[in-house]
Amino acid sequence: MNAPPVRLAIHTTRIILVGDSTVAPQTGWGGLFCGLHVKEDVACLNLARGGRSTRTYQTDGLWSLVKDELKVPGYQANFVLIQMGHNDKSLDPIIGTELKKEFPGNLRLFVEEARTLGATPILLTPLATRHFKSYRINNTLLPWAEQVEKIGEELNVPILNLNKQSAALFQRLGATGSAAFSAVAPTESERKAAEDGTTLAPRLPKSTPITAETPVDDPRRKFTQDYTHLNAAGAEAVSALVASGLAVASPELRSHLVP
Template sequence: MLKPLLIAAALLGLPLTAHAQEPIFKASKIVLVGDSTVAVNSGWGGAFCATHVTSNLACVNLGRGGRSSRTYREEGSWALALKEISAGGFDETFVLIQLGHNDQPGRPERSTDLATEFPVNMRRFVEEARAAGAKPVLVTPLIRRQFKDGQVFDDLAPWAEAIRKLAAETNTPLVDLHALSR
């Protein structure tokens, strides 16, 4: 049984070793990192993955509700994302990072300081994603559906601006979901 397979492999020019080869086609992967506005069943991430997965593109949604730029890391979600990024097998991996909703003051167990802690946390995500071989993409937090006197009450503008500034400083692509969702 083995001899006919070896002959066929030789005739077809196939290697006779059993080691894994690089795939013939180039596939990419997108890893989504964020809070409930990204997570499956509560945010845009589920629909994004459902409509963008093809035979040449995989999408993994690691969004988790109620997480800030601090707690996403503290609870181990970022470690999981880094393992997913480093798993290999793909030509390139993109990491879309959207946090900010739960970084706002009011819940000390998860909030971060906008002037110091939030930008440092987000910069670390960018640097560590790059170090793991991924191409990070920053996404500003989408606007909340809050209104005051018939106008949009935009309490996330400072967090969106911090992300825009970081994207410019680190030469990281930006999706301005805050502006798009306004």
């Protein structure tokens, strides 16, 4: 009687994405990272959500969800990619965090709790925005990126400096070229400003938000760009940066990625 065939064990690595809208599906790079840049032995779970800071990611229960996921058995290894900063920079007292104490303190908590649950945390500095001033990237997120690097060095965590890499990419493309990554095509005013090397910022009073019923000639519709979120082309370009950067920052992940 022939012996039954030996079935090989399936080993699956899991990557969990933690972040804000610049990582989340549809508005960030995370969807195409999971779709294009991981191999079939990887389960890629995008738990990034728009509007969250390191504080509200906790208070809204999202970090608890990450920890619950890490308790699910059966994975050969778990990696938690953490990219925060855009909303921590907010002036909203509920959302924004203090740069030098609260923000790094929250990152430290994420790292330590992920490690306690057996996962490998990896820190990413925040994606650069596509704001330009006199033909140069106006990198207002640099102080937040520096805090991420400090925590990574302090806790010996792999760091992917996405802020630096994405800023370099956008700088190469210039203000007009990088506008191709925006979800909404620039208006004539925005296009002209980009050609002159300095992007325009939206001026939309919070007390009078734009809705679907707002007339197309309403002056508040003059500026449509946020220079932050990504369309499919932008997500594809940035997710490729993330994949290639991770292959260097975390050699353990290299064989699981498609750069």
